[in-house]
Every structure is written in structure tokens, then in C-alpha cells.
Amino acid sequence: MKTTLKTNITIQDICEGFVYNELEGKGLFGLAGKLTIQPEYQRNYIYAETNKEAPVIESVLKGYPLGLIYFNKVSETNLEVLDGQQRITSLGRFITNKFAIKDENGMEQYFSGMAKEKQNRIFETPLLIYECEGTESEIKEWFKTINIAGIPLNNQELLNAVYSGQFVTLGKEEFSNSQNSHIQKWSAYVKGSANRQDFFERALDWVSKGKIGEYMSRHRNDDNISEIKTYFNSVIDWVSSVFTDVEREMCGLEWGRLYEEYHKNSYSSATVAKQVQKLYADPYVKNRKGVFEYILGGSTDTKLLDVRVFDEATKKSVYASQTKTAKGKGMSNCSLCAIGHDANKNKIWDLKDMDADHVTAWSRGGATDSKNCEMLCKTHNRAKGNR
Ligand SMILES: [Zn+2]
Numbered sequence: 001m002k003t004t005l006k007t008n009i010t011i012q013d014i015c016e017g018f019v020y021n022e023l024e025g026k027g028l029f030g031l032a033g034k035l036t037i038q039p040e041y042q043r044n045y046i047y048a049e050t051n052k053e054a055p056v057i058e059s060v061l062k063g064y065p066l067g068l069i070y071f072n073k074v075s076e077t078n079l080e081v082l083d084g085q086q087r088i089t090s091l092g093r094f095i096t097n098k099f100a101i102k103d104e105n106g107m108e109q110y111f112s113g114m115a116k117e118k119q120n121r122i123f124e125t126p127l128l129i130y131e132c133e134g135t136e137s138e139i140k141e142w143f144k145t146i147n148i149a150g151i152p153l154n155n156q157e158l159l160n161a162v163y164s165g166q167f168v169t170l171g172k173e174e175f176s177n178s179q180n181s182h183i184q185k186w187s188a189y190v191k192g193s194a195n196r197q198d199f200f201e202r203a204l205d206w207v208s209k210g211k212i213g214e215y216m217s218r219h220r221n222d223d224n225i226s227e228i229k230t231y232f233n234s235v236i237d238w239v240s241s242v243f244t245d246v247e248r249e250m251c252g253l254e255w256g257r258l259y260e261e262y263h264k265n266s267y268s269s270a271t272v273a274k275q276v277q278k279l280y281a282d283p284y285v286k287n288r289k290g291v292f293e294y295i296l297g298g299s300t301d302t303k304l305l306d307v308r309v310f311d312e313a314t315k316k317s318v319y320a321s322q323t324k325t326a327k328g329k330g331m332s333n334c335s336l337c338a339i340g341h342d343a344n345k346n347k348i349w350d351l352k353d354m355d356a357d358h359v360t361a362w363s364r365g366g367a368t369d370s371k372n373c374e375m376l377c378k379t380h381n382r383a384k385g386n387r
Pocket residue numbers: 334335336337338376377378379380
């Protein structure tokens with residue numbers, strides 16, 4: 001790969017003919033059309049939402065360096081930005097009056113309203129640019145190893161770069177477009193933002209059963225995304241039809257796995273809604289995120305709910321009173337040992353050899369308080385299991 005350092009290109013040059021696409025959230029062209037600011041393998045513009053665009057302009061005004069920028073020389077007349085897209089888009093958006101910065105007096109100032117002298121200071125600032133020439137794979141390999149200053153690429157952004165092509169372009173159009181009207185619905189179940197590829201990543205994760213890279217590689221040159229789109233929508237439609245009330249804890253659950261496990265069962269959404277409400281109102285349920293899988297699985301696996309257990313003080317006091325009564329009667333302090341016919345019939349167990357048991361099981365409405373607590377020897381407690 002060949003690189004050439006350019007020091008004579010100014011911000012004015014770069015921003016000549018700057019076009020910003022609001023719909024896609026992308027800076028498109030600069031250098032009078034010669035420069036493609038956001039090639040396919042670049043992520044969306046995220047400086048605006050992370051409050052990083054004003055500091056870019058302030059740095060320029062103070063004469064601070066903006067850091068190295070890398071271009072890929074695609075042909076004699078065409079360049080594309082490898083690294084620096086966020087900074088260039090900030091410059092272009094400022095010069096086209098898309099956002100304001102605060103001046104010395106704390107007043108909002110757009111580029112067009114600035115003193116000529118300040119405008120010129122921005123325009124005349126040269127940038128440090130490396131122009132690189134190499135094969136697509138060289139460039140991509142190298143792009144993988146650089147991290148954009150400030151905000152490193154996340155995993156999905158890297159995968160998009162590595163497997164760039166038709167499929168990624170179409171996938172991003174659907175899942176990484178913050179203007180997509182479905183985003184609000186998706187956000188109830190999937191954590192993250194469109195711009196940072198979180199929906200695309202989840203859709204890929206679900207359809208590929210976790211093998212995202214493999215799936216992207218196999219579908220790289222597909223001219224459609226119907227499989228991933230259909231699958232993603234099936235999962236979302238299924239969740240929203242089974243659980244008609246949207247709860248905060250639903251966001252970020254493994255809906256792809258739950259769909260695979262349970263979508264063939266039938267559920268009454270009215271009954272399910274009542275079950276959810278009941279569990280949400282139950283003070284003994286510690287893990288609300290587990291409520292949904294618990295219901296899907298037929299309300300049997302109480303481990304998912306992390307039901308509150310008896311505290312040490314309760315166990316000690318129940319143990320003390322149980323043991324006192326048992327000693328008075330000359331019987332075991334484990335009620336199940338006491339009614340048995342072996343040597344443990346009269347055994348007084350130590351506290352450490354006993355466990356607390358719900359007399360009425362929690363799943364049948366039994367409370368986790370001393371009135372519903374009985375100490376049993378470990379063997380009998382285990383044998384009773386989770387009634
Ligand atoms: Zn026992």
C-alpha cells in the first residue's frame with residue numbers, strides 16, 4: 001500500500017460542494033465532488049448525537065490540530081474517506097449552517113453569522129491528509145486495525161466494514177436508518193440505537209443464531225435482505241402478540257432464543273397479561289426480567305424469578321422455636337424425620353444441617369415470612385424440592 005502525505009488541502013477545499021443527507025444521517029461528498037465522504041463501509045454520522053461536532057469547530061478556531069485524516073485513492077479523480085469522516089462531516093455541516101457553536105459570550109453562532117475574519121480562519125486551515133493507494137483487501141484489513149480517534153468502532157461497525165457490499169448496504173438501509181418508522185416499536189424489545197448498528201446486529205444475531213460473521217460472509221453479495229427482515233419481524237410480531245403490554249424489562253431480552261423455543265406453543269394474550277401483572281405486583285419476585293420466560297415456559301421454573309429467600313434472622317428464630325418444641329416431645333426437630341421410622345426419628349439437627357422451606361410453596365401463594373417457614377433437615381428439604 002502506497003501513502004502520500006498532503007498538507008495543502010484546506011477546510012474550504014474539503015467542504016466545497018459538501019452535501020449532507022439528513023435522511024441517512026450521512027455526509028456524502030466534498031472536494032467539489034471528488035471526495036466520497038461516507039463509503040459503504042463507514043458508519044453513520046454519530047458526532048451530532050454525541051455532542052462532538054461543536055468541539056471540532058472550536059479546535060479549529062483555537063488552532064489545535066484535528067489529527068490525521070486518511071483518504072483512499074480510488075482512481076485518478078476519485079477519493080474516499082477512510083478515516084476522518086466524522087470530523088469532515090462536522091466541518092461541512094457547520095459551514096452549511098446545520099448547527100451553531102457558542103461564542104466567547106455564550107451566544108449561539110452559525111457560520112453565516114460569524115465575522116469574516118473567523119470564517120476565513122476556518123476556511124484557510126489546512127488538514128493533514130494521508131492519501132493511500134492499495135487493493136480493496138489491503139485497505140479493508142488496514143481499516144480494521146485503525147480506530148477512529150475518540151469513538152472506536154464497535155463490533156458490528158467493524159463487521160460492516162469487513163463484509164461491506166450489497167447486503168450490508170441494504171441491511172443498513174432497513175435497520176440502521178433512524179428515520180425508519182418501526183424503530184420505536186423495535187426499541188421496546190431491542191436495546192441501543194440505529195446509528196450504532198444495534199438493530200442490525202440483533203437482527204443478524206437472531207437469524208444466524210449467534211453466528212453473525214459467518215452469516216454476513218455467506219450473504220455478502222445478496223441483492224436482497226428478505227430472510228433477515230422476515231425473521232426479525234416474525235420475532236418482534238410474536239413477542240408483541242404474546243405480551244400485549246410493553247414492560248421496561250422486556251428491552252434487551254434474548255427474544256431470538258425465546259422465539260425459537262416457544263413460538264410453536266399457543267398462548268392467550270389476555271391470560272398472559274394477567275400473569276405478568278400478578279408477578280410484577282409480587283414483592284417476592286426479585287428478577288422481573290425472568291417473568292417473560294417463566295410464563296412462556298408454563299410458570300414452573302421459579303429460578304428465573306429469583307424468588308426472595310428466607311433471611312438468616314427468620315431461619316434462626318424458626319429453628320429455635322421448632323427445636324425447643326421437638327426436645328420437649330423427645331422427637332426430631334425435622335418434622336419429616338419425626339414421622340419416619342429410622343434412626344433420625346429423634347435426631348436434633350444443628351442449624352447448619354437444616355434448610356428453610358416454604359410450608360405453602362411460593363408458587364401457590366405462600367409468603368416468605370416466618371409464619372410460612374419451616375426448617376427441615378437438608379435431605380428432606382431437597383426431597384421436597386420445588387413444589
Ligand atoms: Zn428430616
